[in-house]
Amino acid sequence: MSEKQTILIxxxxxxxxxxxxxxxxxxxxxxxxxxTGKEGLSLFFSHGPDLVLLDLGLPxxxxxxxxxxxxxxxxxxPIIIISARDRESxxxxxxxxxxxxxxVKPFGVSELLARIRSxxxxxxRMKLSQGIQRDIYQIKDLTIDLAKHQILLDGEEIHFTQxxxxxxxxxxxxxxxxxxxxxxxxxxxxxxxxSGSNQILRVNMANIRRKLKENPSDPxxxxxxxxxxxxxxxx
Amino acid sequence: MLQHLKDLYHWVDVQGxxxxxxxxxxxxxxxxxxxxxxxxxxxxxxTGGENNSALVFVLAVSxxxxxxxxxxxxxxxxxxxxxxxxxxxMEPYDAFSLSRTGYPVAMLSMxxxxxxxxxxxxxxxxxATEAVRREKNARALYEQNExxxxxxxxxxLQSDRVAIRENILRAVSHDLRTPLTSISGAVAxxxxxxxxxxxxxxxxxxxxxxxxxxxxxxxxxxxxTRVQDGTIPxxxxxxxxxxxxxxxxxxxxxxxxxxxxxxxxxxxILYLPMDPLxxxxxxxxxxxxxxxxxxxxxxxxxRLYRQEDWAVVEVRDQGHGLSPEVLQAxxxxxxxxxxxxxxxxxxxxxxxxxxxxxAHGGFFTxxxxxxxxxxxxxxxxxxxxx
Numbered sequence: 001m002s003e004k005q006t007i008l009i010x011x012x013x014x015x016x017x018x019x020x021x022x023x024x025x026x027x028x029x030x031x032x033x034x035x036t037g038k039e040g041l042s043l044f045f046s047h048g049p050d051l052v053l054l055d056l057g058l059p060x061x062x063x064x065x066x067x068x069x070x071x072x073x074x075x076x077x078p079i080i081i082i083s084a085r086d087r088e089s090x091x092x093x094x095x096x097x098x099x100x101x102x103x104v105k106p107f108g109v110s111e112l113l114a115r116i117r118s119x120x121x122x123x124x125r126m127k128l129s130q131g132i133q134r135d136i137y138q139i140k141d142l143t144i145d146l147a148k149h150q151i152l153l154d155g156e157e158i159h160f161t162q163x164x165x166x167x168x169x170x171x172x173x174x175x176x177x178x179x180x181x182x183x184x185x186x187x188x189x190x191x192x193x194x195s196g197s198n199q200i201l202r203v204n205m206a207n208i209r210r211k212l213k214e215n216p217s218d219p220x221x222x223x224x225x226x227x228x229x230x231x232x233x234x235x
Numbered sequence: 236m237l238q239h240l241k242d243l244y245h246w247v248d249v250q251g252x253x254x255x256x257x258x259x260x261x262x263x264x265x266x267x268x269x270x271x272x273x274x275x276x277x278x279x280x281x282t283g284g285e286n287n288s289a290l291v292f293v294l295a296v297s298x299x300x301x302x303x304x305x306x307x308x309x310x311x312x313x314x315x316x317x318x319x320x321x322x323x324x325m326e327p328y329d330a331f332s333l334s335r336t337g338y339p340v341a342m343l344s345m346x347x348x349x350x351x352x353x354x355x356x357x358x359x360x361x362x363a364t365e366a367v368r369r370e371k372n373a374r375a376l377y378e379q380n381e382x383x384x385x386x387x388x389x390x391x392l393q394s395d396r397v398a399i400r401e402n403i404l405r406a407v408s409h410d411l412r413t414p415l416t417s418i419s420g421a422v423a424x425x426x427x428x429x430x431x432x433x434x435x436x437x438x439x440x441x442x443x444x445x446x447x448x449x450x451x452x453x454x455x456x457x458x459x460t461r462v463q464d465g466t467i468p469x470x471x472x473x474x475x476x477x478x479x480x481x482x483x484x485x486x487x488x489x490x491x492x493x494x495x496x497x498x499x500x501x502x503x504i505l506y507l508p509m510d511p512l513x514x515x516x517x518x519x520x521x522x523x524x525x526x527x528x529x530x531x532x533x534x535x536x537x538r539l540y541r542q543e544d545w546a547v548v549e550v551r552d553q554g555h556g557l558s559p560e561v562l563q564a565x566x567x568x569x570x571x572x573x574x575x576x577x578x579x580x581x582x583x584x585x586x587x588x589x590x591x592x593x594a595h596g597g598f599f600t601x602x603x604x605x606x607x608x609x610x611x612x613x614x615x616x617x618x619x620x621x
Contacts, residue, residue, distance in 0.1 A: 015417035022424045057409070084409055106416035106450050108489060109423040199506060202475045206504045209477075216481025217488070217498040217537075226482040227474070227511055 004030040005120060008049035010040035010066065011082060012058050016105075020053065023109045024116075037061035041069060048075075051120055054099070055082040056090055064094060071098040076126070078119035082107075088227050095180050095228065102178065102228075118234055122176035137172040139221050139233060142212070144172045153212060163188055164208050167201070171222060171232035180229040205230065260303040264312050267302075271295035271316065275324050288324040289345055292316035293352070300353040301360070309356070313349025317342045397467055404457060404467075411453045419446040447490055451523070455587045458516055462594040469510040469594055476505035476514075476539055476546055476615075483518035484537060487526070494526050495533050501540040507617045513591045514615070520584040521550040521611050529554025529609055545598070545614035553608040557601060565589075565601040588613070 007029050011017040021031045032047055034040035037058045052070065056063030070079060081094045081102035091102050100119045103112050135147040143152040146169055151158050166188045171179060181198040209216065216224055223231045251259060275288035296316055300309030321342060322331055333339050422443040425431055461467050477500050484498055525535045531554035538549040565585060592599040597615045604610045
């Protein structure tokens with residue numbers, strides 16, 4: 001990419017905003033910093049950034065409120081949430097409202113950069129595909145062929161149950177984005193599928209993991225977001 | 236005087252009610268009829284008239300119906316009374332006769348009056364018992380209400396206290412984590428920058444390590460405050476143990492990229508209730524403990540398996556094992572002796588583990604493996620899970 005991509009940082013803590021800004025600058029991103037929600041929104045409209053980093057705990061307005069306003073716009077910009085450790089329900093809501101990903105304080109620079117790269121790649125893909133769905137997804141040595149209803153690991157076919165296949169398919173279509181338990185449950189089992197428990201999904205996931213010989217401490221294909229959901233890796 | 240009478244009445248009432256209903260009612264009826272007969276006998280020697288005795292008997296009947304339960308005794312008494320008057324207190328004495336003019340009318344009217352009195356007293360009594368019952372109900376309701384109110388206030392107070400503690404913990408955790416995040420993050424940026432001389436890099440590394448260490452310490456202190464006195468309930472939910480362990484391992488690897496930890500999953504799917512953030516922290520602490528204190532760099536294993544009704548997590552290293560003092564302290568559940576750099580931080584980490592597992596109702600053991608190295612194990616109840 002010849003042109004630098006612009007990232008808007010909406011974060012009220014100046015020290016954190018500073019180091020993120022520096023870290024992004026050294027990685028060839030252009031940054032704009034806003035310290036309040038209102039400032040963030042106005043900078044968003046004047047600069048049209050490629051990605052937004054949004055702290056949910058802002059002094060002047062609720063981070064979720066900003067999220068809703070940004071999501072109501074026709075242009076889809078990836079949003080990564082910065083959130084406190086013990087506010088899981090808040091993260092889940094933000095993700096269900098359309099945020100792409102989240103990082104938890106205290107987070108490391110490399111982790112943040114990885115998530116930004118992944119979100120930008122996804123946005124790029126979406127722009128290129130223009131909403132047309134692909135038939136084949138490739139994640140490292142894993143091939144997911146939706147047309148043939150086939151999953152190959154290193155060229156060898158692995159057999160999955162109907163639901164397991166649907167889960168992998170859903171994750172692949174949204175590769176790079178964190179999908180919450182409720183989102184997956186609703187897509188695979190219908191609006192009342194989970195009936196208040198996500199055990200069925202978690203057990204299916206444990207089986208998928210065993211079939212893919214996936215080690216949860218070193219995931220190659222599917223990353224577990226503890227207590228939140230799953231994300232298919234896209235690199 | 237009145238008080239004495241009241242007491243007496245009360246006493247009689249209480250004693251009277253100890254006798255079963257039928258004998259008591261019969262006794263009362265007989266007693267008052269005899270009294271009326273006796274009083275009429277005395278009156279008749281003085282006045283010679285027959286009207287008085289009828290009034291005396293009506294009085295007796297009304298008293299009987301007041302003191303007995305139901306209509307039957309009063310009506311029976313009124314009929315018996317009418318017979319008594321006819322036989323003993325009217326001419327011809329000592330014989331039953333309906334020959335005098337107007338006499339049957341007098342007798343019938345006496346029975347009728349007695350019956351009406353019976354009915355009236357019965358109704359009064361019924362109303363009285365109803366009133367007593369209502370009052371009792373009202374009082375019971377009132378007491379119940381008072382009790383409920385007291386309970387509500389207590390619960391309210393308790394939940395207020397919990398909420399205040401939660402808020403303080405959250406605020407403290409935010410205020411500590413935010414600056415630590417920015418210190419650690421800023422150092423990471425500097426470390427990656429080409430403008431820093433190699434001499435300063437080692438210092439920056441120290442800052443980064445200490446900041447990261449402080450972050451862990453803050454997590455530990457906050458968790459231990461959370462579980463220690465049991466006032467704040469655990470945020471338990473069903474969780475896949477292998478995902479918690481995987482997350483713990485990822486966190487550890489981020490801090491210690493040079494160490495290798497093997498994760499060994501059994502085929503068992505361990506899905507059980509826990510506070511996942513706290514359990515993750517226990518695993519992180521055990522791994523960090525093994526990395527920093529065992530002297531083993533490459534053979535640390537994290538194993539998950541089911542043993543009967545327990546989901547067990549085991550952290551094993553092949554280092555130099557635990558010293559007898561440390562072992563003893565763990566078994567006694569004491570805080571570790573904090574002397575010496577080698578064990579710095581070890582005590583807090585392990586006692587946090589113990590507190591968290593204890594709050595979960597699980598077991599925590601530490602020991603040395605026969606073939607060398609330390610083994611830490613903890614188990615969470617997996618009873619009733621598949």
